[in-house]
Amino acid sequence: MADFTTHYLFGQQVFGALNTQQAALIGPNMDAYNWGQQGPDLLFFRRGAGRLNLPAMGNRLHCGDPDQLFHEMASYVALCKSTASYPVLYAYFMGFICHYCLDRAIHPYVYFVQSRRLAENPKLHPSAAHARLEADIDTKFYELLCHKPVASFHPAKYYPLSPQVVYSVVHLYQRILSILLEENIPERELELCFPQCQRLTRLQYDHFGVNRTVANAADLLSGQHGALSSHVKRPKVHYDVLNLAHQKWHNLWDPGITYTLSVPEIIQGAKEDALTMIEAYRDMLHTGILTSLNLQISFDNGSIKGPTA
Numbered sequence: 262m263a264d265f266t267t268h269y270l271f272g273q274q275v276f277g278a279l280n281t282q283q284a285a286l287i288g289p290n291m292d293a294y295n296w297g298q299q300g301p302d303l304l305f306f307r308r309g310a311g312r313l314n315l316p317a318m319g320n321r322l323h324c325g326d327p328d329q330l331f332h333e334m335a336s337y338v339a340l341c342k343s344t345a346s347y348p349v350l351y352a353y354f355m356g357f358i359c360h361y362c363l364d365r366a367i368h369p370y371v372y373f374v375q376s377r378r379l380a381e382n383p384k385l386h387p388s389a390a391h392a393r394l395e396a397d398i399d400t401k402f403y404e405l406l407c408h409k410p411v412a413s414f415h416p417a418k419y420y421p422l423s424p425q426v427v428y429s430v431v432h433l434y435q436r437i438l439s440i441l442l443e444e445n446i447p448e449r450e451l452e453l454c455f456p457q458c459q460r461l462t463r464l465q466y467d468h469f470g471v472n473r474t475v476a477n478a479a480d481l482l483s484g485q486h487g488a489l490s491s492h493v494k495r496p497k498v499h500y501d502v503l504n505l506a507h508q509k510w511h512n513l514w515d516p517g518i519t520y521t522l523s524v525p526e527i528i529q530g531a532k533e534d535a536l537t538m539i540e541a542y543r544d545m546l547h548t549g550i551l552t553s554l555n556l557q558i559s560f561d562n563g564s565i566k567g568p569t570a
């Protein structure tokens with residue numbers, strides 16, 4: 262995943278580029294669209310659900326076949342066309358498309374830089390190195406776009422717990438997880454993803470400048486280097502995490518092609534992809550004829566663990 266703020270900002274950029282007809286369909290349900298921006302990362306926040314490992318299911322959705330996932334999601338949204346949930350599901354689904362387009366575009370760069378970091382410092386935990394990079398991208402990208410420190414971003418403002426959104430998205434996930442992963446998850450467990458996400462993301466922004474100190478202390482006590490602190494956004498990042506200097510990098514799955522794209526350029530490309538995909542699904546949902554877009558690139562594109570789909 263890119264991190265929380267980057268996904269949110271990306272959604273706003275895509276929304277700003279939509280035609281008026283599309284914007285009118287999504288605009289009234291901006292909260293659902295914003296939740297969609299976080300894609301299956303939503304499941305990462307549901308810890309402590311006993312034997313139900315929702316974060317692992319979130320991972321499986323990231324690594325699985327995106328074509329099948331989008332087909333099942335679109336089928337469910339189409340099925341709900343005559344219900345009160347439809348406008349909410351529509352906006353959520355369009356946001357979810359953005360999540361996919363950004364994840365698959367930015368992950369190869371993140372995994373490349375992560376692999377460099379791990380080579381330089383083998384003691385680093387791979388997921389902490391990944392989280393640190395994405396948190397640093399959040400700090401720098403927010404600064405670049407909003408000219409303010411990332412701590413001034415208040416996720417709860419854009420991610421309210423609206424009952425209609427929670428209800429609709431919970432039922433969508435119940436369906437997806439049952440069809441794709443053969444997991445039957447009680448409603449309540451999925452509902453809890455939302456407040457837990459709100460609570461945990463709030464801690465990442467360090468509004469009072471103390472969370473990083475607390476997270477560092479907890480990491481020291483637990484002996485897990487960076488496990489918590491890597492998620493807390495630093496107020497300042499002093500290296501070129503956005504690759505504005507156009508250093509060379511490559512997708513770990515395809516080292517033969519060298520890129521020099523910066524993060525803002527990667528994001529620009531993902532935005533164009535998202536606009537095309539949103540338009541294609543708008544047409545499909547409008548006509549009721551669903552076809553495959555032949556999506557082959559996974560959310561987890563370029564993963565350090567190798568292709569698992």
Ligand SMILES: [Zn+2]
Pocket residue numbers: 262263299300301302323360364560
């Ligand atoms: Zn993701």
